[in-house]
Amino acid sequence: MIDVKNLHKSFGNHEVLKGVNEHIEKGEKVVVIGPSGSGKSTFLRCLNLLEEPTGGEIIFEGQNITAKDTDINLVRRRMGMVFQQFNLFPHLTVRENIKLAPVKLKVMTDEEADKRALELLARVGLPDKADSYPAQLSGGQQQRIAIARALAMNPDVMLFDEPTSALDPEMVGEVLEIMKELADDGMTMVVVTHEMGFAREVATRVLFMDGGNIVEQNEPKEFFANPQHPRLKDFLSKVL
Amino acid sequence: MNGITMDQWLKMVPDSVVNLPEGLRNLLFQLYQTFIAADRWKWFLNGLKITFAVTIGALILGVIIGLLIAVVRTAHDSRRMGKSNIILSILNAVCKLYLTVIRGTPMMVQLLIMGFVIMVPKDDTARLVCGIVTLGINSGAYVAEIVRGGLMSVNPGQMEAGRSLGLNYAQTMRLIVIPQAIKNILPALGNEMITLLKDTSLVSVIALRDVTKQAQNIVSNTYQAYVPYVSLAIIYLVLVIILTKLLGIFERRLRESDRR
Numbered sequence: 012m013i014d015v016k017n018l019h020k021s022f023g024n025h026e027v028l029k030g031v032n033e034h035i036e037k038g039e040k041v042v043v044i045g046p047s048g049s050g051k052s053t054f055l056r057c058l059n060l061l062e063e064p065t066g067g068e069i070i071f072e073g074q075n076i077t078a079k080d081t082d083i084n085l086v087r088r089r090m091g092m093v094f095q096q097f098n099l100f101p102h103l104t105v106r107e108n109i110k111l112a113p114v115k116l117k118v119m120t121d122e123e124a125d126k127r128a129l130e131l132l133a134r135v136g137l138p139d140k141a142d143s144y145p146a147q148l149s150g151g152q153q154q155r156i157a158i159a160r161a162l163a164m165n166p167d168v169m170l171f172d173e174p175t176s177a178l179d180p181e182m183v184g185e186v187l188e189i190m191k192e193l194a195d196d197g198m199t200m201v202v203v204t205h206e207m208g209f210a211r212e213v214a215t216r217v218l219f220m221d222g223g224n225i226v227e228q229n230e231p232k233e234f235f236a237n238p239q240h241p242r243l244k245d246f247l248s249k250v251l
Numbered sequence: 252m253n254g255i256t257m258d259q260w261l262k263m264v265p266d267s268v269v270n271l272p273e274g275l276r277n278l279l280f281q282l283y284q285t286f287i288a289a290d291r292w293k294w295f296l297n298g299l300k301i302t303f304a305v306t307i308g309a310l311i312l313g314v315i316i317g318l319l320i321a322v323v324r325t326a327h328d329s330r331r332m333g334k335s336n337i338i339l340s341i342l343n344a345v346c347k348l349y350l351t352v353i354r355g356t357p358m359m360v361q362l363l364i365m366g367f368v369i370m371v372p373k374d375d376t377a378r379l380v381c382g383i384v385t386l387g388i389n390s391g392a393y394v395a396e397i398v399r400g401g402l403m404s405v406n407p408g409q410m411e412a413g414r415s416l417g418l419n420y421a422q423t424m425r426l427i428v429i430p431q432a433i434k435n436i437l438p439a440l441g442n443e444m445i446t447l448l449k450d451t452s453l454v455s456v457i458a459l460r461d462v463t464k465q466a467q468n469i470v471s472n473t474y475q476a477y478v479p480y481v482s483l484a485i486i487y488l489v490l491v492i493i494l495t496k497l498l499g500i501f502e503r504r505l506r507e508s509d510r511r
Contacts, residue, residue: 061411088417098412102430112416115426157412164416 012037012072012168012199013058019066020053027053029223030067037167040200042210042231045220046246051203054220055172058201059083059090072167088116091161095173097153099145105132105156106141109163118164131159135189151182155189162193169193171202207250211235219243255288281478284469291469295486298462305382305451305461310444312387317394320346322424324395325402329410346395353392359453361385366457375460382454382461390447397443401436402428434505441498445491452487462486 013035020028027050035041043051056062058069060076060083069077076086100108109128113119119127132138135155145153154174161169171190175183187209194200194213204210210217210231217234219227219242227240235251238244260280261269268279286292327343330336353361365385372378405428413423455464466483470476 059415061415084414084417084419087415090415092412092415094408094412094415096406096408098406098408100409100412100427100431102434111426112418115422116417160416 012039013201014070015058015067016070017067018054018057018064018069020050020057020062021065027223028057028064031223031225033218033225035168035199035201037199038197038215040194040198040213040215041202041218042214042216043201043203043218043220044205044207044210044246045218049220050223051220052172055170055201055203058170059087059092061092088112088118088164089167091164091166091169093154093157093161093169093171093174095176097145097150097157097177099153099157099160101145104142104144105137105148108145108156109160112160113163116164124163127163128159131162132156134162134192135159136185149182150178151185154178154182154186158186158189158193168199168201171200171204173203173205175204175206205250207235219246221246278478281473281475284473284475285478285482289472294465294469295462295482298460298465299486301379301382301454301459301461302448302451302463304379305386305454305459306444306448308379308383309386309390309447309451312383313390313394313443313447314440316387316391317398318429320349320391320395321398321402324399326420329407350392350395353389358386358389358450359456361389362453362456372457378457378459381457382451382459385457386447386450386454389450390443393443393446394440397436397439398432400439401432404435405431434502437498437502437505441495441502444498445494448490448494449487 013033015031015033015035018028018031018033019026029050031050031054043054045051053062057064058071060069064077067077068075071086072089074081074086076083099105100111103111106125106128109131110121110124113124113127114121129138129141132141135158137152137155137159140148140152140156145156148156158169158174174190175186178186183206187206190200190202190209191213202209202214212231214231216228217231218225219234219238219240221242227238227243228234229237235247238247255263257280260283264279268276271279284291286295323339323342323346327339330339362382362385365381366372366378370377370381370384372381402424409427409431410423413427414420418426451461452463454461455467458464460468463483466479469479473479
């Protein structure tokens with residue numbers, strides 16, 4: 012589904028990604044972990060070109076999205092993204108937040124989008140918040156709405172950029188729960204996170220990034236029980 | 252056109268006025284001369300129409316120019332490193348030149364140049380257009396910087412969230428960033444509106460008969476400056492107070508979504 016070939020990304024003289032190669036299958040739940048500054052967020056943000064790679068290729072559903080003639084806006088419709096800081100639109104109600112993209116991009120009529128919004132709100136457990144403004148919600152609720160908003164476009168893959176890192180500890184669970192349900196429904200997911208429990212429980216594969224590259228990957232059980240690379244051993248000893 | 256003399260006036264008014272202390276009587280006579288004689292209140296009214304026309308016209312033009320420039324400048328500044336766009340760079344250079352020239356020269360000088368060098372209007376309508384265009388161009392430069400500040404004050408995550416949903420740059424700007432920026436720029440924009448309203452008093456130099464020009468005409472007809480000019484000040488003051496109140500109401504309505 013997603014093929015990453017020799018992906019490079021530099022900010023000025025600072026090289027963040029140093030030739031990442033990765034293949035993600037449909038239905039996989041890939042969790043990316045690593046120390047800060049290892050390039051994991053940049054890697055994720057390159058997948059939908061929020062960061063423009065300085066080198067390499069990304070093939071998504073058979074289409075080279077790094078090619079010059081690709082309409083990235085059309086590609087992004089099929090990739091939902093959830094941010095660390097939620098990034099809900101504060102001037103719109105929850106319902107309007109969810110409906111905005113499907114209606115403005117004319118993939119749904121207003122009624123269809125309304126129905127979809129209520130459906131998604133029920134799914135993330137907030138059916139009564141449709142007409143609230145984001146500022147009236149807790150962090151956990153906002154992040155659940157952000158997930159609903161990303162799902163509104165019916166994406167083929169969901170990208171999560173540290174979705175629980177900005178939350179108070181007691182709200183982390185509710186967001187992870189929604190993500191777990193999403194995984195159980197068969198959604199393809201790429202998740203950058205520090206939640207090792209989530210990685211262990213939900214991931215089909217865990218990637219460890221360090222110094223701008225993926226240095227080790229494995230299915231979760233083996234990954235945590237039997238790390239090979241010294242950097243990973245060191246990292247796990249600090250976080251577990 | 253000079254109206255009447257004090258003596259003629261005293262014969263017209265009731266005795267109770269004639270018997271007033273001299274200072275007060277003088278004031279009443281001046282008020283009569285300024286507003287009632289020769290229907291001069293109509294002069295003020297006609298002047299106000301021009302003042303409003305110039306203010307509103309220049310405001311609309313200024314906001315359009317300001318918004319366009321702000322978007323160009325913001326798009327240019329938020330461009331990804333290493334990615335250059337020739338057209339955007341040229342537009343940005345033009346915008347910067349415009350900002351430098353307009354903000355670097357006095358409004359009065361701009362009016363003189365537009366009125367007597369560039370546009371040289373021959374009739375009233377042309378003069379009105381000239382006034383609106385000059386003030387609009389001037390205001391646009393200030394609005395541009397206000398709007399740019401407002402756009403930059405919106406969290407970059409908002410742009411990313413919009414783009415990640417598949418909206419293009421223009422849609423994200425229009426639907427997500429600008430509506431939020433407006434809330435932040437409204438106080439400064441209101442300030443600019445007030446400045447603009449008062450700056451319209453300068454259009455008299457291109458022979459546009461705004462309310463200030465009319466007051467000057469009354470002074471040159473009655474040889475009395477006190478009441479016409481003080482009245483003029485009060486007119487501007489009242490207009491500004493009304494404008495301030497309206498902006499306050501508008502601002503409160505925009506802030507509704509912030510309420511918890």
